[in-house]
Amino acid sequence: MLLAREKSQLLIVDVQDKLLSAISGKDRVVDRCVNLVLAARTLGIPITLSEQYPQGLGPTHDSIRDAFANDGLIVDKTEFSCVKNERLRDHLHDLRREGRTQVVIGGIEAHVCVTQTAMDLESQGFEAFVVADAVGSRSKASRKLALARMQKSGVDIVDLEMVLFEWMERAGTPEFKQLQALIK
Template sequence: MLVVIDMQARLLPHLDGAARLTARAVTLLRAANLLDLPVIVTEQNPQGLGGTADALLDDVRRATVIEKHTFDATLAPAFLDALPPAPATVWVAGAEAHVCVLLTVLGLLRLGYRVELVADAVASRRADDRAVALERARQDGARLTTVETAIFGWLGSFGHPRFRDVLALVK
C-alpha cells in the first residue's frame, strides 16, 4: 500500500523542493495506479490547508482520501480502517517530513507495519527538518527507499505485463 501524506494546495508552495516533491509523488501515484496498488491520500485540516494539490488530482481519483485532524494519521479511525492488516508493507511519501510524515511512520511502526519511507518523495519547509526526520525514521525502524526503487520493487521483474508502461514514468 502507498500512503501519500498531506500534499495540499496551501502547504506545497512553502516546502523546500516543492516542485520535485510533487513530480516524485505523481510518479509514485501513477505507478501505483498502473499496478493496482492500493493508495491512501491524507488531507490535514482541508478547510484550512485546502484539498490535495491540483497537480495530483488526476492520479488521486482511485485513492482512498482521508481527512484527518491529527498529525499522526494512525490516530484517525478512518485511516486505520483503510490499512491492510499488519505486518503489511506500507510505502510513505508526502509532507511535512518532520511532522505528519514522521509521526505517521512512527505510528505505523508501533502498529507492526513494515514501513518504506520514500526519501526522495518527502519534504519540509526547511531542509534540516527533512534530514532529521529521515534519520529519526531510519533509527526507529523505517527503511529508506527512493521512488524508482519502490516502483521497480512493485514490478518485481521486467517480465511484468505493465513493465513498459511503468518504465515510461521513470524515464
C-alpha cells in the same frame, strides 16, 4: 525486506497547495508523489490520501488528484499522525488484514506528519517505507533530521526507483513498459 506489490499499500500524506508553497523541493515532492500514485494504480496497489484540515489548507495538489483519479480513499484529518485518525487507522488496518502490511509513504511535512505516521505504523506492526525523494519539509535540515530519525527507529528509507523496481520485479512485462517512462 524488499517491497512486494501484493503486500503494499500507498499512503500520500497532506500534499496540499497551502502547505506546499513553503516546502523546500516542492516540485520534486509533487512529481515523485504523482509517479508513486500512477505506479500504484497501474499495479493494483491500494492508494490512500490524507488531507490535513482541508477546509483551511485546501485539497490535495491537482496533479496528484488527477493521477489518483478517485481510485482509492481520501480522508480529512486534524491529527498529525495518520494513525491517530480513526478512519485512516481503520482503513490501513483493513488493508493490512488483506495482507497489505507494507505502507509506502510520500508527502509532507517529513518531520511532522510523515515521521509520526511512519513511526506509529511501525509500532503497530506494519512495515513503513518512506520514499525520501517524495517527502519534504519547509527546511532541508528538518527533512534530513526526519529521515535519520525514522531510519534509526526502524522505518525503511527508500527512493522512487527502489519502490518501482521492487514492485515490478522484472523487465519485459506490460507493467514495466507502462511504468518505464516514470523512471526516465
